[in-house]
Amino acid sequence: MTLAGRGASVALNSLEKRYEGFGAVRGVSIDIRSGEFLTLLGPSGSGKTTTLMMIAGFETPSAGDIAIDGRSVVALPAHRRNIGMVFQNYALFPHLTVAENIGFPLKQRGVAKAERARLVEEALELVRLPGYGTRQPRQLSGGQQQRVALARAIVFKPRLLLMDEPLGALDKQLRESLQLEMRRLHADLGITFIYVTHDQEEALTMSDRIAVMHEGRVAQIGPPEELYDRPENRFVAAFIGESNFLPATVRGREEGHVVAECAGSLVRATCTTNPAPGESVTLAARPERLRFVDGGWPAPPPANRLAVTVTEAVFVGERCRYVLRTGDGTSLVLKEPSSAATRRRVAGETAEVAWSVADTILV
Template identity: 45%
Template sequence: MSTATGHALALHGVGKRYGGFTAVEGVDLAVGRGEFLTLLGPSGSGKTTLLMIIAGFVDPSAGHVLLDGNDITALPPEKRQFGMVFQGYALFPHMTVAENVAFPLRVRRMARADQAEKVRAALDLVQLSAFADRRPAQLSGGQQQRVALARALVFDPLLLLLDEPLSALDKKLRAELQEELKALHRRIGRTFVNVTHDQEEALSLSDRIAILNKGQVVQQGTPFELYEAPRTRFVADFLGTSNFLRGQAGPGGIVKVGDLALRVACPITAGRDVLLSLRPQKILLLSPDGAADNTVSGEVVSWSYAGAAFSLIVATEDLGPLRVVMPAWNASVAPSEGLVVRLGWSAEAAVVVEDDQLQPA
């Protein structure tokens, strides 16, 4: 298969309404050439509807879809030349692997000799050449996913759209195929648009992530930017896990939470109420004489072991319960319920977020 420079995609004011229900509203999004963008959000956030609008299977109620600056909003899906990998793979059970991969070429009435060459190259790309004569039922879930990828790529699509392509796989296989999919993207240089509700998958695969909630893109950026600098409580809570601390900003980078004065490095305006997001992985268990910008004492009320890390809930008098995640290997203490600990974190560890989940009184 030939490698190709990806194509740029842009959405301007895209929305979709079904009667009185708004599935997608006012989405502005730009996908760069050769970029791997993931649409991430909970169920019902509008991410799949947005992908179907890009694919041409759903007509938007408002806005425009552009490819390389050309408006393709009214273009039917078969004219868009986009490859699509569905959640359930959608392979034809009565066809062999090679026949499944060749299907888009047959529809396009490509010469048989050219078909064979294209299919061979596509199967080589996903390392399934030896399985060309097998049927889908004779393949593992991971192999079926590779066949679906080969079929989506065999006709040299302008974009590759992926609708939860790894969700049917077990965790270990999903992690392996994430690495393969990322390597595939780098090799062929196409533009990928992926949909998932899996935060770890989005972080590991994507060049950029657009997080959706209630039909709107609430924040977009690189995985590092979104994880380290979430703008809202929703983003901080959905992408990973956070402790939320409510207090009042004071002078000199101090936030007063109860009777405790916390040092923060992010910009704050004195006199305003603020909400801090503090990742559990950024909290350390300190030795009795250990120092940190912020310290608090507490008691372990519960803990769990996940192989690589311990997850603790520590009850503190000043800040309430805090979730702490610490590496299990060579841990300084063995967690146990009732254990009294000192916690510490740097001024850079916490960031101010907008409280977009305020509950009505």
């Protein structure tokens, strides 16, 4: 069952928000496609919530434009933008029943009582809470209250839904369950979702594309796989997932790859720029892409290898996490799937680690 059809397209053009000289949002331009699930991801103070509030109409841009379906809405008040909104704190009316909470935006729009009841039931079905209409918010769990807040945001069939950290107050297990529910709901509705979070795992799980924000700007935008496998800069590589950063010196190019000297070894990396020989650079490699050489490799073996000493070994259930040190003192992390058949390393042990050129990025 679906409540709405095609979603709205949203265009942010050189969007800015300044507070007494401080630039909270600085020149943000994003084209959000109809029906897309776009996440604004970043640490506190990166400008993601301020950007969302400007789209909603609760904040006025200092400069730039916001267009929904090709029409500028900067001069349009929030209540006339017909946007659904879900907040972290649910914002349910405690004195109203679940059905009355969900039906509130319909009542504000003058929808007849019978039609209102039908749409409320439809929304409850969508968020998988059929039969909950007569309950009070205080009788619901946090996850159920968030579902009610979602139902209220979609009951009037908006073409655009904005969400500001909606799962932030929930425990980890419930949060992970609701992330999948959000994906299902997005598929069922076919409307455009713009979602704000500081949780990288949440963003990777749910989004069609992620805009990583840093200090009021978009550091990189793209599909989750692209941001994880091909971060364009050190901030994105560090913020999404975990990365090893290896200082190196460029020695030349070979078959389209940069060849750099790192901890006394030659390491090859993929690179979209053309650094000059002798230039100091930083290479990034994900900890789970590294392997101990004696662990066995499919042919051909990885080209990048470093001699290391294990300084820390931690068993964390499904994997073992090793902190390693190279001969020049560079620290790196290796994550290895845990298995009873895999030999566990100990602190002080020397080893060689290897990983593929494709998994080595110059940042």
